[in-house]
Amino acid sequence: xxxxxxxxxxxxxxxxxxxxxxxxxxxxxxxxxxxxxxxxxxxxxxxxxxxxxxxxxxxxxxxxxxxxxxxxxxxxxxxxxxxxxxxxxxxxxxxxxxxxxxxxxxxxxxxxxxxxxxxxxxxxxxxxxxxxxxxxxxxxxxxxxxxxxxxxxxxxxxxxxxxxxxxxxxxxxxxxxxxxxxxxxxxxxxxxxxxxxxxxxxxxxxxxxxxxxxxxxxxxxxxxxxxxxxxxxxxxxxxxxxxxxxxxxxxxxxxxxxxxxxxxxxxxxxxxxxxxxxxxxxxxxxxxxxxxxxxxxxxxxxxxxxxxxxxxxxxxxxxxxxxxxxxxxxxxxxxxxxxxxxxxxxxxxxxxxxxxxxxxxxxxxxxxxxxxxxxxxxxxxxxxxxxxxxxxxxxxxxxxxxxxxxxxxxxxxxxxxxxxxxxxxxxxxxxxxxxxxxxxxxxxxxxxxxxxxxxxxxxxxxxxxxxxxxxxxxxxxxxxxxxxxxxxxxxxxxxxxxxxxxxxxxxxxxxxxxxxxxxxxxxxxxxxxxxxxxx
Numbered sequence: 001x002x003x004x005x006x007x008x009x010x011x012x013x014x015x016x017x018x019x020x021x022x023x024x025x026x027x028x029x030x031x032x033x034x035x036x037x038x039x040x041x042x043x044x045x046x047x048x049x050x051x052x053x054x055x056x057x058x059x060x061x062x063x064x065x066x067x068x069x070x071x072x073x074x075x076x077x078x079x080x081x082x083x084x085x086x087x088x089x090x091x092x093x094x095x096x097x098x099x100x101x102x103x104x105x106x107x108x109x110x111x112x113x114x115x116x117x118x119x120x121x122x123x124x125x126x127x128x129x130x131x132x133x134x135x136x137x138x139x140x141x142x143x144x145x146x147x148x149x150x151x152x153x154x155x156x157x158x159x160x161x162x163x164x165x166x167x168x169x170x171x172x173x174x175x176x177x178x179x180x181x182x183x184x185x186x187x188x189x190x191x192x193x194x195x196x197x198x199x200x201x202x203x204x205x206x207x208x209x210x211x212x213x214x215x216x217x218x219x220x221x222x223x224x225x226x227x228x229x230x231x232x233x234x235x236x237x238x239x240x241x242x243x244x245x246x247x248x249x250x251x252x253x254x255x256x257x258x259x260x261x262x263x264x265x266x267x268x269x270x271x272x273x274x275x276x277x278x279x280x281x282x283x284x285x286x287x288x289x290x291x292x293x294x295x296x297x298x299x300x301x302x303x304x305x306x307x308x309x310x311x312x313x314x315x316x317x318x319x320x321x322x323x324x325x326x327x328x329x330x331x332x333x334x335x336x337x338x339x340x341x342x343x344x345x346x347x348x349x350x351x352x353x354x355x356x357x358x359x360x361x362x363x364x365x366x367x368x369x370x371x372x373x374x375x376x377x378x379x380x381x382x383x384x385x386x387x388x389x390x391x392x393x394x395x396x397x398x399x400x401x402x403x404x405x406x407x408x409x410x411x412x413x414x415x416x417x418x419x420x421x422x423x424x425x426x427x428x429x430x431x432x433x434x435x436x437x438x439x440x441x442x443x444x445x446x447x448x449x450x451x452x453x454x455x456x457x458x459x460x461x462x463x464x465x466x467x468x469x470x471x472x473x474x475x476x477x478x479x480x481x482x483x484x485x486x487x488x489x490x491x492x493x494x495x496x497x498x499x500x501x502x503x504x505x506x507x508x509x510x511x512x513x514x515x516x517x518x519x520x521x522x523x524x525x526x527x528x529x530x531x532x533x534x535x
Contacts, residue, residue, distance in 0.1 A: 015466060022523070036102055043097075054086075055139055060073060060074060074088070091132070098433030109448070116267050116459065147299055155299060160303075168232050173285040175223040248292075248294070258352060294398060294402065297405055304424055309387075309438075317349045335359070336358070372507070382442035384438045413445045416438070466520040475530060480507055486500055500527070501528060
């Protein structure tokens with residue numbers, strides 16, 4: 001019989017105390033000083049007079065439900081010649097005067113931090129969820145990337161400029177997934193027609209979308225109706241995203257790129273303050289959406305390398321010793337490693353990517369090997385240069401030069417990288433305020449990434465312990481993911497917990513574990529493997 005899940009609430013005193021301790025321990029900012037908030041309230045677009053009017057673009061944003069800090073919106077146009085991606089990115093730099101209090105505070109923070117009871121944004125909410133956010137319906141300053149691809153998905157032309165845009169619809173990955181499931185499940189002729197322009201036509205096609213759009217669309221309505229009223233055919237948006245994203249994923253695989261589908265844990269907080277820890281497998285729509293950001297980041301990197309000034313996101317290829325270790329682990333668990341002739345054709349990293357794509361994280365062996373596969377993607381960082389490019393210019397997971405430019409509301413470096421890409425495209429000098437900070441940025445960004453990762457892990461550890469605190473001595477089914485100095489790392493399915501365990505077992509084994517410790521204040525959960533009687 002499954003053990004009942006504990007009901008967690010943000011307003012419970014134990015949860016409040018544990019979260020307060022976490023914020024103190026990890027020095028999570030609680031808010032902004034009054035002078036920073038005032039500066040954000042009065043900030044205006046510094047480039048208002050030099051923007052291209054692109055408000056006619058049929059832009060759509062895809063974000064988690066309820067999100068208001070919208071960095072990106074897109075319009076995909078397909079033709080016999082290939083694809084055109086219009087990608088609008090929030091122009092945060094337009095509202096920040098170099099050296100002002102907002103700028104200084106954002107450099108101190110480095111990135112947005114997320115907790116169940118609040119987030120510590122990189123910029124004041126007046127900007128990140130207001131004037132600088134690509135909220136639907138309002139004209140907003142943006143950096144407009146126009147990327148042209150041939151029929152095989154290869155990039156053939158890059159344009160980038162400052163523009164004014166108006167996002168028409170903001171929706172979620174779940175809505176896109178539901179639209180495609182309904183559309184692909186339809187069998188009549190009308191259901192395969194992608195040319196619906198209003199809700200009545202969409203209903204006639206049999207696309208009965210039950211998922212709700214995010215809070216910026218008409219409440220109580222399905223996704224298609226509000227979108228159609230704004231001139232957006234979400235069926236066409238969803239199918240174009242799938243087709244383009246799938247094409248680019250195939251190209252990434254051919255390059256030798258790697259995408260890990262790790263066992264994920266997510267935190268869900270409803271409007272009443274109830275908190276739940278969930279296992280959240282990545283939706284295909286998220287991967288397709290990521291391909292637009294990756295394509296833009298690769299285009300930005302190419303511009304910066306040509307101009308010899310830039311900020312690249314880098315990752316070295318896996319060391320031969322690591323690949324040999326992963327191969328031994330894979331073969332020991334009965335999972336085939338790609339043959340050696342594949343390595344000769346595409347190189348060791350190409351084989352590593354093939355192997356990762358062959359893993360099924362929903363199986364015990366696949367989950368264990370997927371966690372081990374992270375060893376091949378260690379050493380990520382940033383390379384800043386003004387003159388000759390650095391020795392390492394590529395990102396092994398992307399299998400190409402790459403730069404962060406698509407999330408400036410949440411990541412500090414994107415603001416600087418975007419300015420360098422714009423300068424390169426316009427054949428003009430990089431602004432002095434960018435060059436003044438360029439050498440310091442890699443350290444600032446690496447520190448911010450480590451801090452964000454620590455906060456994310458601490459939140460999960462806290463919620464795991466809080467959910468299990470009343471069940472000391474209970475037994476659970478688990479999968480052994482790995483071995484470490486402190487024992488085993490196991491994954492419990494229900495509730496979705498990944499924690500340490502003491503005992504004897506092999507990677508990939510399904511075992512019974514007994515909960516021995518669960519302390520939310522210490523953010524600690526520990527199990528013991530229950531010995532099984534011999535057959």
